[in-house]
Amino acid sequence: MMLTATLGERIVSKATAETLGSVDGVVIEAGQQRLVALTSGKGRKARVIPWKEVSGVGSAAVVVEHDDAAREPAEGFETQQARGDAALMGGLILSDRGNALGAVVDVEYDAETGALTSIRTSQSLTITGARLRAIGAFAWIVAAGDDEAGVASA
Amino acid sequence: MTDLLLRGTDLTGLPVVSIAVGEALANIKDVVYSPDRGALLGFTLNKRGFLSGPMRDVLAFGDVMAIGRDAVMVSDETAVTEGGTTLTEIVGESVGRNVLGDEVLTEAGKRLGTVVDVVVEVSTGQVVGYELLGDETLQAHAGRPMLVPIPATLAVSGTVLMVPAAVEPFIRDDLTGFGAAVDDFRGQLPGEA
Numbered sequence: 545m546m547l548t549a550t551l552g553e554r555i556v557s558k559a560t561a562e563t564l565g566s567v568d569g570v571v572i573e574a575g576q577q578r579l580v581a582l583t584s585g586k587g588r589k590a591r592v593i594p595w596k597e598v599s600g601v602g603s604a605a606v607v608v609e610h611d612d613a614a615r616e617p618a619e620g621f622e623t624q625q626a627r628g629d630a631a632l633m634g635g636l637i638l639s640d641r642g643n644a645l646g647a648v649v650d651v652e653y654d655a656e657t658g659a660l661t662s663i664r665t666s667q668s669l670t671i672t673g674a675r676l677r678a679i680g681a682f683a684w685i686v687a688a689g690d691d692e693a694g695v696a697s698a
Numbered sequence: 699m700t701d702l703l704l705r706g707t708d709l710t711g712l713p714v715v716s717i718a719v720g721e722a723l724a725n726i727k728d729v730v731y732s733p734d735r736g737a738l739l740g741f742t743l744n745k746r747g748f749l750s751g752p753m754r755d756v757l758a759f760g761d762v763m764a765i766g767r768d769a770v771m772v773s774d775e776t777a778v779t780e781g782g783t784t785l786t787e788i789v790g791e792s793v794g795r796n797v798l799g800d801e802v803l804t805e806a807g808k809r810l811g812t813v814v815d816v817v818v819e820v821s822t823g824q825v826v827g828y829e830l831l832g833d834e835t836l837q838a839h840a841g842r843p844m845l846v847p848i849p850a851t852l853a854v855s856g857t858v859l860m861v862p863a864a865v866e867p868f869i870r871d872d873l874t875g876f877g878a879a880v881d882d883f884r885g886q887l888p889g890e891a
Contacts, residue, residue: 574720630720640717642766680720682713683769 545601547633547651555584558599559610567606569632571617571625572651572660574684577673579658582606583626584614590626592617601655621679630679637665638683643692645669648684701821702767703873705829706731709765709818714743714757718774722746724753726770730785731816731825733797733854738823740785741770743778753778758785765820797859802830802846806863809833810846813859817845817876824850826880828859845870847883862887 547570555564565584571592573580581592597613598606608614617626624630637645646665653660653673660673663684675687706729713722724743732739740758745751761777762770772778802810811830819826827847846861847868853860868883870876 638715638720638769638771639766640771641764642712642715642769642771644766644768678716678718678720680716682715682722683720685715685717685720685771688764 545653545655547653548649549603550582550601550606551633553601553604553606555582555593556605556607557609557611557613558607562611564608564611564614569626569628571622572632572676572679573621574676574679577660577676579653579660581617581622581626583617587627590617590628591615592622592626595658624681625679630681631683632679635679636683637663637671638685639688639692640677640685641688641692643688645671645686645691701819701877702765703817703826703877704765704767704820705873706816706818708767709741709770712765713746713769714741714778715769715771716774716777717763717771721775722769723772723775723778724755724757725750726757727752729816729818730756731797733825733859734851736825736848736850736852738818738825755779756785759823762823765818797828797854800854800857800859802828802859802861804861804863804865808863810861810865810869811844814843817873819877827876842871845873845876845879847876847880849884849887 550567553567557564567582568586569583570579571581581594583590583592585591591614593608593613597609599609600607617623633648635648646667649666650664652662662673663671669691671686678685709726712726714724715722725746727742727744730739738759743753743755745753755778757778763773764771797813800813811833813828814831815829816825817827827845830844830846832842832844868879870879
């Protein structure tokens with residue numbers, strides 16, 4: 545599943561069939577290379593829906609287990625990403641060797657587990673999810689790979 | 699075999715980025731270099747953003763994980779430290795000991811030009827050459843920048859850097875191929891092969 549297809553989807557409760565909001569972002573635990581939550585709302589009003597509360601991600605909606613699936617983001621990276629303080633889509637991708645690999649244009653993930661499969665960059669690179677090391681306000685840090693040679697400087 | 703080569707001025711302004719959290723901690727202000735050891739010691743730093751300006755914190759080369767074309771990578775924020783470090787003392791003592799503008803002479807007494815930049819092998823922190831503004835008497839390079847390989851160690855005073863006379867055939871115009879010129883030059887020096 546591509547993240548750009550998920551962003552903007554409506555969030556529907558499995559218990560009541562009510563529409564609870566829309567997907568405004570995601571929280572990625574970089575060390576686990578995994579989507580751990582969806583976010584709904586922006587800035588200080590952003591709330592997170594942990595992945596275990598998500599029962600299905602389809603082409604028409606994201607279905608969550610019940611109406612109370614959303615909660616306040618936890619301190620740390622969850623709050624940073626939910627509030628938009630860390631760069632997600634459009635964020636700079638930097639290898640741990642200090643070379644820019646473009647900006648994030650999309651993320652492919654496993655809709656069942658949330659595992660990050662790959663990161664697509666503005667320089668037409670596909671970086672395997674396993675290379676992700678950190679996501680911060682400045683950049684996504686990925687382990688260096690063979691794709692660095694010939695990449696234009698940012 | 700030399701690796702990625704960059705000019706010292708290419709490093710100026712690069713962000714210092716934490717690999718652990720993806721945050722930019724500072725920008726490189728200046729390169730701190732030991733001419734007699736031919737090695738990069740570290741960097742002085744500027745704050746980032748709106749309140750940018752010199753920081754008291756410094757970054758020692760030993761705390762650098764990698765230097766790339768777009769950033770200087772450190773493991774985490776503890777790499778950027780203030781005070782009490784050897785590097786801080788060196789920076790304090792080195793005021794006025796800038797190699798930029800120094801005269802480069804060969805051991806045969808020929809003046810090659812004045813230093814306008816240093817060339818760094820980023821993986822090792824070795825300074826492998828100088829960029830000079832060619833002296834008018836060096837006809838091939840008069841008035842143009844040129845890259846001069848240097849030995850691993852060389853004699854320096856406050857204003858003069860001494861290089862072997864044998865360096866002249868290895869002078870280059872740009873960084874492409876300069877790494878090979880450094881290897882070839884050093885390979886034919888006694889004790890540096």
